[in-house]
Amino acid sequence: MGCVLNFVGLCLWVCLMSRSSIPVASQRSGGSGNVEEGSVFIDGRVAIGSTDDDFICATLDWWPPDKCDYGTCSWGRASLLNLDLSNKILLNAVKAFSPLKVRMGGTLQDKVIYQRTSDQNPCAQFVKNSSEMFGFSEGCLPMSRWDELNLFFREAGAVVIFGLNALSGRTIGLDGLAAGAWNSSDAESLIRYSANKGYTIHGWELGNELSGNGVGARVPADQYASDINTLQSMVQNIYAGFEVKPLVLGPGGLFDAIWYTEFIDKTLKSLQVVTHHIYNLGPGVDDHLIDKILDPSYLDGGSKPFQDLQSILQTSATSATAWVGEAGGAYNSGHNLVTNAFAFSFWYLDQLGMASSYGTKTYCRQTLIGGNYGLLNTTTFVPNPDYYSALLWHRLMGRNVLSTSFNGTKKIRTYAHCSKQSPGITLLLINLDGNTTVQVQVSTENAGNRTSTLQHKDKTQRSNFSRMRPVSKIDASMREEYHLTAKDGDLHSQTLLLNGKVVTINSSGIVPPLEPIRVSSMDPVIVAPFSIVFVRFPNINYPACK
Numbered sequence: 001m002g003c004v005l006n007f008v009g010l011c012l013w014v015c016l017m018s019r020s021s022i023p024v025a026s027q028r029s030g031g032s033g034n035v036e037e038g039s040v041f042i043d044g045r046v047a048i049g050s051t052d053d054d055f056i057c058a059t060l061d062w063w064p065p066d067k068c069d070y071g072t073c074s075w076g077r078a079s080l081l082n083l084d085l086s087n088k089i090l091l092n093a094v095k096a097f098s099p100l101k102v103r104m105g106g107t108l109q110d111k112v113i114y115q116r117t118s119d120q121n122p123c124a125q126f127v128k129n130s131s132e133m134f135g136f137s138e139g140c141l142p143m144s145r146w147d148e149l150n151l152f153f154r155e156a157g158a159v160v161i162f163g164l165n166a167l168s169g170r171t172i173g174l175d176g177l178a179a180g181a182w183n184s185s186d187a188e189s190l191i192r193y194s195a196n197k198g199y200t201i202h203g204w205e206l207g208n209e210l211s212g213n214g215v216g217a218r219v220p221a222d223q224y225a226s227d228i229n230t231l232q233s234m235v236q237n238i239y240a241g242f243e244v245k246p247l248v249l250g251p252g253g254l255f256d257a258i259w260y261t262e263f264i265d266k267t268l269k270s271l272q273v274v275t276h277h278i279y280n281l282g283p284g285v286d287d288h289l290i291d292k293i294l295d296p297s298y299l300d301g302g303s304k305p306f307q308d309l310q311s312i313l314q315t316s317a318t319s320a321t322a323w324v325g326e327a328g329g330a331y332n333s334g335h336n337l338v339t340n341a342f343a344f345s346f347w348y349l350d351q352l353g354m355a356s357s358y359g360t361k362t363y364c365r366q367t368l369i370g371g372n373y374g375l376l377n378t379t380t381f382v383p384n385p386d387y388y389s390a391l392l393w394h395r396l397m398g399r400n401v402l403s404t405s406f407n408g409t410k411k412i413r414t415y416a417h418c419s420k421q422s423p424g425i426t427l428l429l430i431n432l433d434g435n436t437t438v439q440v441q442v443s444t445e446n447a448g449n450r451t452s453t454l455q456h457k458d459k460t461q462r463s464n465f466s467r468m469r470p471v472s473k474i475d476a477s478m479r480e481e482y483h484l485t486a487k488d489g490d491l492h493s494q495t496l497l498l499n500g501k502v503v504t505i506n507s508s509g510i511v512p513p514l515e516p517i518r519v520s521s522m523d524p525v526i527v528a529p530f531s532i533v534f535v536r537f538p539n540i541n542y543p544a545c546k
């Protein structure tokens with residue numbers, strides 16, 4: 001990009017910035033709005049982090065159909081034990097990622113026993129029983145079902161993590177304290193069975209929400225660390241002849257700095273991935289979830305566990321990395337028409353952005369299907385808006401994370417990564433404001449030189465949207481934009497619009513190609529009210545992305 005253009009553009013921009021907010025006529029149905037200017041600055045000198053290539057992960061849980069919260073039963077047949085694995089939408093939805101990470105687990109995982117071929121006892125289902133911990137009896141995973149799951153994951157190209165029962169062999173006191181060491185005998189039989197069958201398991205995770213104060217039961221950090229050592233030795237032993245051995249993960253709990261510090265210090269050689277869960281929006285029954293989701297300072301508060309865990313890992317001798325192993329946002333199964341609607345993409349994509357900027361390698365969304373927070377509709381399997389948000393992230397956001405800062409309204413959130421498998425960078429912009437369109441200027445820093453990459457061509461453009469997409473022959477630098485909005489501007493909608501058009505799977509259950517619009521790099525990025533925009537700049541070459 002030429003210096004003269006840069007200079008002229010910068011001048012124009014400075015002039016324009018002197019009027020920061022001008023009312024314009026309504027662009028979209030439903031109310032008047034303002035237009036504001038803002039600028040995002042991206043530092044391309046060094047990456048501030050790098051994620052796994054397959055950062056996007058989703059969970060499958062154990063909850064049976066009669067799991068209910070606040071009087072509604074939102075799980076249907078979405079359990080690992082009964083999900084319809086022959087559904088073609090499910091297969092296509094997982095395949096579209098190639099690969100999607102899938103973490104199997106959840107509350108009831110610590111009450112699952114694995115059928116043994118030698119065992120003559122029936123492999124019993126979970127039975128609802130309010131006097132039992134978590135409201136259900138123990139349940140059993142039949143090996144025939146385990147086979148089906150593994151065949152499905154293989155066909156769908158998923159990368160799988162399985163959460164093992166960490167309460168085996170312990171006795172649980174009235175105060176929830178689980179006493180005794182982990183009995184690894186059941187886990188060993190499942191792992192041996194899987195290895196013998198040739199099932200590729202990317203990781204074995206020990207336990208679910210038993211760290212810190214626990215949810216229902218808790219295990220002290222030093223005992224848990226010793227159990228992780230047991231699991232790691234077992235994995236080394238069973239997979240002795242394998243070139244690639246599965247990872248050992250844990251503890252899959254809510255972050256607790258003291259507990260995690262001790263646990264990490266005592267698993268220096270045995271733990272590869274430290275996992276934690278995110279439910280920072282509180283109970284799903286809350287009728288004001290949307291207010292939290294749209295509140296920038298509430299969202300900012302969500303960065304605390306990422307930051308704290310990152311600093312524990314940086315000061316420890318461990319080589320373990322951090323993953324979010326389960327994140328549903330709102331606990332007790334989420335909230336229908338919020339955590340499975342367009343509104344939740346604000347929270348979800350913001351979480352992905354924050355997590356990756358604090359060193360998180362993988363982020364597992366609760367759930368792929370099931371509860372009120374599924375990426376897929378529990379009964380129809382049709383993707384909810386967050387499915388497409390996840391897919392766009394997966395396709396556009398590469399491993400290297402870039403630092404961004406936004407000068408302008410607090411309602412705009414910005415994240416940038418090097419592009420995935422293509423040159424350039426991808427910027428994510430989230431507009432939490434329902435009344436304001438924000439025109440975003442993008443500026444960059446490259447080896448110490450600040451350069452404005454975008455310029456207004458002339459001042460008249462900005463008050464006339466129909467002239468904002470000139471196709472100019474001299475403009476070699478086009479960028480690609482994906483604008484996500486809710487159908488009819490309704491944040492509770494489960495229908496997503498991409499660049500103004502409904503995104504839908506067709507009757508063959510094929511995930512549609514998600515096509516961008518091409519825009520001249522001369523123009524500012526127009527971020528509509530309550531919208532999310534991914535912008536891919538193929539022509540920005542940063543040292544951090546080499």
Ligand SMILES: *[C@@H]1O[C@H](CO)[C@@H](O)[C@H](O)[C@H]1NC(C)=O
Nearest residue numbers: 127128129130131132133137
């Ligand atoms: C429910 O669980 C309690 C405690 O384990 C047990 O005593 C009782 O028999 C169970 N009830 C049913 C119906 O299984």
Ligand SMILES: *[C@@H]1O[C@H](CO)[C@@H](O)[C@H](O)[C@H]1NC(C)=O
Nearest residue numbers: 168169181182183184185186
């Ligand atoms: C662990 O569990 C197995 C199977 O349930 C049992 O046979 C074994 O005795 C247990 N081991 C210990 C040390 O309790």
Ligand SMILES: *[C@@H]1O[C@H](CO)[C@@H](O)[C@H](O)[C@H]1NC(C)=O
Nearest residue numbers: 336340372377378379380494
């Ligand atoms: C699933 O989709 C159907 C049909 O669009 C809809 O009626 C239902 O509310 C959706 N279920 C959930 C849990 O979102």
Ligand SMILES: *[C@@H]1O[C@H](CO)[C@@H](O)[C@H](O)[C@H]1NC(C)=O
Nearest residue numbers: 017018020037038039407408
């Ligand atoms: C932020 O934008 C304002 C104009 O709206 C400008 O005066 C200020 O210098 C900018 N700050 C930075 C750090 O770029």
Ligand SMILES: *[C@@H]1O[C@H](CO)[C@@H](O)[C@H](O)[C@H]1NC(C)=O
Nearest residue numbers: 031032033433434435529530
């Ligand atoms: C937009 O602003 C109007 C007037 O201030 C307000 O009544 C309305 O609720 C706002 N809409 C949104 C979506 O924030």
Ligand SMILES: *[C@@H]1O[C@H](CO)[C@@H](O)[C@H](O)[C@H]1NC(C)=O
Nearest residue numbers: 003445446447448449450451
């Ligand atoms: C920064 O820009 C100046 C002036 O355009 C140029 O002389 C200098 O070489 C640039 N520095 C780097 C590291 O690109």
Ligand SMILES: *[C@@H]1O[C@H](CO)[C@@H](O)[C@H](O)[C@H]1NC(C)=O
Nearest residue numbers: 460461463464465466467468
């Ligand atoms: C906006 O631009 C289009 C195309 O150049 C033109 O036809 C239209 O009259 C303009 N509208 C306004 C309000 O200036």
Ligand SMILES: *[C@@H]1O[C@H](CO)[C@@H](O)[C@H](O)[C@H]1NC(C)=O
Nearest residue numbers: 506507508509510511512513
């Ligand atoms: C569904 O979409 C795919 C890809 O876009 C296409 O190949 C297929 O023919 C479509 N099926 C139907 C029934 O429209």
